[in-house]
Amino acid sequence: MSITNFIKDFSENFEETDESLFLPNTKFRELDEWDSLTGLAVLNMLKVKYYKLITAEEFLKISTIEELYNCTI
Amino acid sequence: MSYNPFTLSGKVILVTGASSGIGKSISIELSKMGAQLIISGRNEARLIETMNSLQGINHTFVSADLTIESELKILIDQLPQLDGLVLSAGIVKTMLFQYITLQDIKEVMDVNFFSPVILINMLVKLKKINKGASIIFISSISGNLCTWAGNSIYSASKAAINGIAKGLALDLAKKSIRVNTIMPGMIESDILDNNIITKEQILEDVKNYPLKRYGKTDEIAYAAIYLLSDTTRWVTGTNLLIDGGYTLT
Ligand SMILES: NC(=O)c1ccc[n+]([C@@H]2O[C@H](COP(=O)([O-])OP(=O)(O)OC[C@H]3O[C@@H](n4cnc5c(N)ncnc54)[C@H](OP(=O)(O)O)[C@@H]3O)[C@@H](O)[C@H]2O)c1
Numbered sequence: 001m002s003i004t005n006f007i008k009d010f011s012e013n014f015e016e017t018d019e020s021l022f023l024p025n026t027k028f029r030e031l032d033e034w035d036s037l038t039g040l041a042v043l044n045m046l047k048v049k050y051y052k053l054i055t056a057e058e059f060l061k062i063s064t065i066e067e068l069y070n071c072t073i
Numbered sequence: 074m075s076y077n078p079f080t081l082s083g084k085v086i087l088v089t090g091a092s093s094g095i096g097k098s099i100s101i102e103l104s105k106m107g108a109q110l111i112i113s114g115r116n117e118a119r120l121i122e123t124m125n126s127l128q129g130i131n132h133t134f135v136s137a138d139l140t141i142e143s144e145l146k147i148l149i150d151q152l153p154q155l156d157g158l159v160l161s162a163g164i165v166k167t168m169l170f171q172y173i174t175l176q177d178i179k180e181v182m183d184v185n186f187f188s189p190v191i192l193i194n195m196l197v198k199l200k201k202i203n204k205g206a207s208i209i210f211i212s213s214i215s216g217n218l219c220t221w222a223g224n225s226i227y228s229a230s231k232a233a234i235n236g237i238a239k240g241l242a243l244d245l246a247k248k249s250i251r252v253n254t255i256m257p258g259m260i261e262s263d264i265l266d267n268n269i270i271t272k273e274q275i276l277e278d279v280k281n282y283p284l285k286r287y288g289k290t291d292e293i294a295y296a297a298i299y300l301l302s303d304t305t306r307w308v309t310g311t312n313l314l315i316d317g318g319y320t321l322t
Pocket residue numbers: 089090091092093094095096113114115116117119137138139140160161162163164184211212213214256257258259260261262263264265
């Protein structure tokens with residue numbers, strides 16, 4: 001799975017954010033739309049699509065999309 | 074003077090989910106009230122821990138996964154005539170609706186709804202539940218009064234329990250069997266999914282409780298004593314809400 005595909009899956013957890021804002025170095029928690037519900041969606045996505053279970057505490061330490069991608073490979 | 078209208082002395086009671094949390098605490102408190110218990114759960118080591126915490130003698134344990142037919146049968150075969158049942162086995166799956174599958178729905182409904190209902194159904198058919206017995210489902214405020222993000226399946230399973238509890242209360246009234254539910258708000262136990270919830274989120278959530286904390290397992294156990302005792306022999310079909318005031322606001 002390439003990071004391009006990962007970014008596409010990641011962005012599907014958002015409704016309003018412009019696609020152009022999803023880059024490897026995007027600090028996703030700083031996006032206007034980011035909230036705890038989106039966080040839950042991303043955790044569910046990791047589990048369902050990437051078979052990756054990370055704890056909420058571990059997840060909090062991750063800030064960019066690329067860091068998140070790296071933990072799936 | 075030993076006036077005690079809540080005594081459970083002489084009553085034989087099955088508790089499921091007894092290896093952990095609410096079911097464990099209920100087992101311990103019921104034993105202190107004189108009940109003779111059959112406790113059940115999957116994890117044998119933790120069931121034995123509960124056994125060792127029980128007061129009195131003559132208690133037994135049966136480890137069984139209630140969603141596996143053959144194990145359910147083994148449990149039923151070993152059960153004596155019952156005066157009370159507490160159905161506490163349950164699971165949570167925190168997933169947003171867009172990520173759930175039929176498999177997830179089946180998994181939660183299997184433990185939280187189908188297995189307790191089928192257990193009672195089989196026991197009724199075998200006439201293993203005595204006249205005057207009391208059945209308690211550990212339901213939840215979730216589904217019946219509120220919900221949380223990612224809790225749709227769990228909520229559905231608990232709302233289903235409240236629905237069938239009413240039906241059972243009516244259908245079993247002729248046999249003088251009473252059926253009630255307890256609806257706890259958040260109780261400190263292993264069921265909280267630490268993969269999804271952070272300690273900070275818990276501290277934040279606690280602020281939504283007018284009584285300023287989550288509940289403790291024994292606070293549910295005392296309600297179970299009440300509903301199992303003869304003090305409630307005219308109480309059936311009710312839902313006892315224990316939530317620190319959470320659903321007031
Ligand atoms: N804690 C809360 O905040 C809360 C609030 C409202 C309602 N409730 C309800 O209260 C009940 C007890 O919850 P708890 O907090 O005590 O949870 P818990 O500590 O996780 O205990 C759950 C119990 O259910 C048993 N169980 C799970 N799947 C089973 C299966 N397939 N077959 C047999 N036993 C199974 C477990 O057995 P093993 O561990 O041996 O596998 C364990 O004894 C649940 O129905 C829950 O929905 C809890």
